[in-house]
Amino acid sequence: MALLENERILGLLLMLPGVLLLVVFMGYPFFLGLWLSVTDSTIGHAGRFIAFGNFVALLGDSIFRQTARNTFIYAMVTVPFKLVLGLGLALVLNGAIPFRNAVRAGVLMPFIVPTALSSLGWLMIFDPIFSPISWLLRHWGVLTRNINFLGSPVLAIVSVMIANIWRGTPFFGVTILAGLQAVPHELHDAAAIDGAGAWQRFRNVTLPIITGVMLISTLFSIIMTFADFQLIYILTKGGPANETHIFGTYAYQIGLSATEIGQGAAIALYMFPILAVLAILLLRYLRRDAA
């Protein structure tokens, strides 16, 4: 038992179960993925070493180039929308509103329920026959025919982005709200006495205090949006004609559906440099914050 009173030994012992699980199911797969990506492995068949063959072949694959473009557009369009809408939501929730707790609990729902299931709701909302949006627009006389939301490339990616914004806005709303609640009332009152208007108070008192939270939420959201899978898998499966694939769904199609696991691993690894940069930025910011 004396061993357990030794900090060095006890510390390592306590780390053991968690670290073991992470090494077997995360660390090892990471290196296995690096290896698979430089082989022509298929599922069930260990392949030969082909160096950067997969990575080079992908650069010549027009679907892969489209995939890369889609992923950037998907993240770069949805994240600013989620940030701005989330900030608006947080400001509204921070004000004097009726049924505050119930409202706050309700608006977080899109973020907490299973995305695969809520995406099925969106699948029907975007259905060519049963879409309630098409019905409303026809009912109001705006349109004469239904919209085929998921059937044309541009409309499909816009539709998927709307569902993504819907899902992510509450995350920003609630994290920024937590930041807003850290803004001392006295600061606002003092600024108001000095004659600062609502916009000036927001710009000079509130904003500097919540910048950190906004930055962290944004970096986190870019990572998760960039590496998304479920929404697109359920709404379009990458279609029509591979036009809405992002890295996750294309890696799934090539690596599992087409069983080219080596090439699939290479597709997923193309995400790695961007994710690594974002992770380092996040880590640096959190460290500076903690210091």
Next chain:
Amino acid sequence: MVGSRALGRQVFGVYLPLAAFLVFLLAPFYWMAIVSLKPPADLFNLRFNPLWARHFTLNNYLYLFRDTAFATWAKNTLIISTAATVLSLGCSILTGYALARLRFPGSGVMGMSIFLAYLVPPTLLFLPLAEVVGRLHLYNTYWALIFTYPTFLIPFGSWLLMGYFRTIPREIEECAQIDGSSRLGTMFRIVLPLSLPGLLSAAIFSFTLSWNEFLYALIFMSSGPLKTIPVGTVSDLIRADVLFWGPLMASAVLGSVPIAVVYTFFVEHYVSGLTAGAVKG
């Protein structure tokens, strides 16, 4: 006049934006619920207002239990989520405590690695992980998910609990140790009871993340009887004919309700778990 101007500001600055947010964020749920409560004859009559139901029925829900494996999916999801939560919470308590309180070789590197693991999305590693799960012969067993969900639950839980343990004054522990309590004894008898809110946040967050997970469950469970609710719904209920919308929406609603209920009861804990990574303290 001042009163009416203040009222105008309240309406345009607060109520209208609030109403717009509520409609945008909640309308899809309303749509799923109303579709799930309609008989097919109403649903497929395109002249009826689709936003309301002429007749209400629970047949879509009954269909799920009579003619699909929904009850089995629910059981699977519950078993997997509970086991993954217990396993992850156990590991996270130990790693969180070690990182918060003990000085040992490699603690800095391990702490940093666990934080980075928190940022690794499942789509980066799912192909080699599928290979590993295959080599361990875990396909279509509960263990495939019980062992892989901790890869995102342990980093989150350790991070959250480490922060929580650090807020507990060291002096309390030192007093207990002077009274002859062992280090581990102090952890279990003093630190853990004081950390109950943090443990609850970690547990609720882990449970909902496990319940909601889709990619791993889709790959590891889709060809056997152990599907989870999201995977079963997506792979078994979407069919080529048009008659599936009612049961599909019923399944989506039923699969979301437990999470919504758990979350409504513990919303404060959920929010503190959610913001632990983003907001200091």
